[in-house]
Amino acid sequence: MKYTLTALRSRTDPLAASLRLQVFTSDNGTWRETDRALVGEADSWFWFPLTGRHAVCAFSTSSTQPAPVTVSMLITPSVGCSPTENFRIDNGRIVPA
Template identity: 75%
Template structure:
């Protein structure tokens, strides 16, 4: 029985080796050569021809936090995806006042530098580390956002709102 098993195993190894050699020889022999272009100047070279015009894409926005104080003051934090780098983003703080039965924007300011945030952590879970507001005059606002999960949260940026206008803190 063991002798028969050894014979079958040796035939199996021989078959696998023969198959591997056939595949290797077939791969090195190659297939048909790549076709040559019929017109080598079909593509425009630098400075020749017109470049296709692409329409500017709309800025992707995502509201990441909102706070309403009383009946007349509302704050929103909005992430704005970068036009030049799909991984970067900016953050905007907007202040709204309630007048004549509608919310109207009274001021806006960037939080941090333009395109200084990462889009995916900023728009994911736990993106807002701190967003505190108060209904006093001037109204203090503190914002801290997630830089990345491994780095953690940014230092808090303190602002004040007086008469619906943002005053850097």
């Protein structure tokens, strides 16, 4: 499995963003997206800290089944990191933990 975190800039607020977790599995040598989910609420992140150098505070995965995934992102430099969000990946599907 491969995982990606992608910042998506808000269409209504240029300072806001959403964060998307995507899961990909290999099928005959080709990576295919099997699921996606928002980390937090839509447009609940600040765009500039989320896309900066130190945006990822923690990102952890495991090869166990179901696979745990934890994510913590920078809210702002003065506020610090977000609480950890936990997910489980069960057969390529994201299940909130």
